[in-house]
Amino acid sequence: xxxxxxxxxxxxxxxxxxxxxxxxxxxxxxxxxxxxxxxxxxxxxxxxxxxxxxxxxxxxxxxxxxxxxxxxxxxxxxxxxxxxxxxxxxxxxxxxxxxxxxxxxxxxxxx
Amino acid sequence: xxxxxxxxxxxxxxxxxxxxxxxxxxxxxxxxxxxxxxxxxxxxxxxxxxxxxxxxxxxxxxxxxxxxxxxxxxxxxxxxxxxxxxxxxxxxxxxxxxxxxxxxxxxxxxxxxxxxxxxxxxxxxxxxxxxxxxxxxxxxxxxxxxxxxxxxxxxxxxxxxxxxxxxxxxxxxxxxxxxxxxxxxxxxxxxxxxxxxxxxxxxxxxxxxxxxxxxxxxxxxxxxxxxxxxxxxxxxxxxxxxxxxxxxxxxxxxxxxxxxxxxxxxxxxxxxxxxx
Numbered sequence: 001x002x003x004x005x006x007x008x009x010x011x012x013x014x015x016x017x018x019x020x021x022x023x024x025x026x027x028x029x030x031x032x033x034x035x036x037x038x039x040x041x042x043x044x045x046x047x048x049x050x051x052x053x054x055x056x057x058x059x060x061x062x063x064x065x066x067x068x069x070x071x072x073x074x075x076x077x078x079x080x081x082x083x084x085x086x087x088x089x090x091x092x093x094x095x096x097x098x099x100x101x102x103x104x105x106x107x108x109x110x111x
Numbered sequence: 112x113x114x115x116x117x118x119x120x121x122x123x124x125x126x127x128x129x130x131x132x133x134x135x136x137x138x139x140x141x142x143x144x145x146x147x148x149x150x151x152x153x154x155x156x157x158x159x160x161x162x163x164x165x166x167x168x169x170x171x172x173x174x175x176x177x178x179x180x181x182x183x184x185x186x187x188x189x190x191x192x193x194x195x196x197x198x199x200x201x202x203x204x205x206x207x208x209x210x211x212x213x214x215x216x217x218x219x220x221x222x223x224x225x226x227x228x229x230x231x232x233x234x235x236x237x238x239x240x241x242x243x244x245x246x247x248x249x250x251x252x253x254x255x256x257x258x259x260x261x262x263x264x265x266x267x268x269x270x271x272x273x274x275x276x277x278x279x280x281x282x283x284x285x286x287x288x289x290x291x292x293x294x295x296x297x298x299x300x301x302x303x304x305x306x307x308x309x310x311x312x313x314x315x316x317x318x319x320x321x322x323x324x325x326x327x328x329x330x331x332x333x334x335x336x337x338x339x340x341x342x343x344x345x346x347x348x349x350x351x352x353x354x355x356x357x358x359x360x361x362x363x364x365x366x367x368x369x370x371x372x373x374x375x376x377x378x379x380x381x382x383x384x385x386x387x
Contacts, residue, residue, distance in 0.1 A: 010333075011332075011333040011336035011337050012336060014336055014337045014338075015335075015336035015337070018164070018167075018169070018338060021170065022164070022169050022170070026206070029206075040173075055185060056185055056187065058188065059188065060173050060174075060188060061171065061173065062170075062171060062172075062173050063170050063171055064170040064171075065170070
C-alpha cells in the first residue's frame with residue numbers, strides 16, 4: 001500500500017500547480033479588466049483600420065502561464081490588398097506569405 | 112473541415128452533482144477520438160466550467176459557448192483542439208454568472224453548425240434540472256445517465272429520465288432519446304458486503320439499458336490531477352478499459368458487461384488492474 005501512496009503523490013503537485021496558475025488568473029479577472037482580451041480587441045481593431053479581412057480567417061491563441069502569458073493573433077490577409085507590410089511591425093513576412101502573425105508576450109503578474 | 116458529416120449528439124447527464132459527468136464526458140470523448148471519430152465536447156455548465164480543467168486546456172480558453180451565441184466569436188475560433196488527440200475539440204463554457212446568456216435559439220444554431228463538422232457531439236450537462244441541464248439535453252439523439260450506486264443519485268437519475276422523455280426535441284416529435292445508464296464509482300468491495308446498491312438493484316429501479324460500469328479508482332483521480340482524460344492518461348487501467356468498452360457499446364457493438372468483482376479484497380487492491 002505504501003508503494004501505491006508513493007505513486008499517488010506523483011500527480012498531486014501537478015494538480016496544485018495547475019490550480020494555482022488558473023486561480024491566480026481567475027481572481028485577477030474579478031479585480032481588473034482582462035488585459036489579454038483588451039489587447040486582442042485593440043490589435044484586431046488596429047489591423048482592420050488598414051486592411052479588411054475575413055473574421056473567419058482570424059485565429060487567436062492564448063496560453064496563460066505562471067509568470068508569462070502569450071497571446072497569438074493570426075490573421076489571414078488576402079493578397080489583393082497588396083503589400084501587407086503596413087500591418088505589423090513585429091515580424092516581417094516573407095514576400096509570398098499570406099499570413100501575418102503578431103505575438104506580443106505579456107507579463108501578467110499582478111501589478 | 113469536412114462539411115459532409117452528420118454528428119450524433121449525446122448528452123452526459125445525471126441530475127445529481129459530483130457523480131462523474133465531467134470526468135465521463137472527457138473519458139468518453141477522448142476514447143471516441145482515439146478510435147478515429149471526430150469529436151467535440153461541449154461544457155454546458157455556465158458559470159462553473161470544469162471540462163477545460165479535466166482536459167488540461169484551462170490555460171488556452173479564449174472564447175466560449177456564450178461568446179459564440181452572442182456573436183462575439185465565430186464557432187471555429189472558440190473550438191480548442193486537444194494537444195494530444197487531433198480529432199478531439201472542446202467548446203468551453205463561460206465563467207459568467209448570467210445563466211440566461213444561454214439561449215435556446217443560440218444553442219440550436221451552435222449544435223446545427225457542429226453537426227455538419229463532427230461525428231460526435233458530447234454535451235456535458237450541469238447538475239440540477241434547471242435551464243442549463245435542459246438546454247444540454249435539448250438536441251440529444253442519445254443520453255448517458257451517469258449514476259452512482261447510491262440512493263440520492265438513483266432518485267435524481269429517475270428525474271432526469273423523466274425530463275429526457277418530455278423536454279427534448281426528440282420527445283416533442285414523439286420520438287425517444289436513446290437512454291444509456293453508466294454506473295460510476297462502483298466499489299466491488301462495498302457491493303460484496305451489501306453496503307452499496309447492487310447493479311441489479313439500480314437496473315431494476317431505473318430500467319434503462321446499461322452502457323458500462325466504471326469501477327472506483329485512483330487512476331481517475333490521477334487523470335484529473337494532471338488534466339488528461341483517464342482513457343488517455345492510463346489507457347490500460349480498469350476504469351479506462353470500462354470507458355473504452357462503453358464507447359464501443361455506444362457505437363452499437365454488443366459486448367457483454369462484466370460486473371467488477373473483488374472477491375480477493377485487499378489483494379486485488381494491490382494488483383489493482385484486475386478490478387474489472
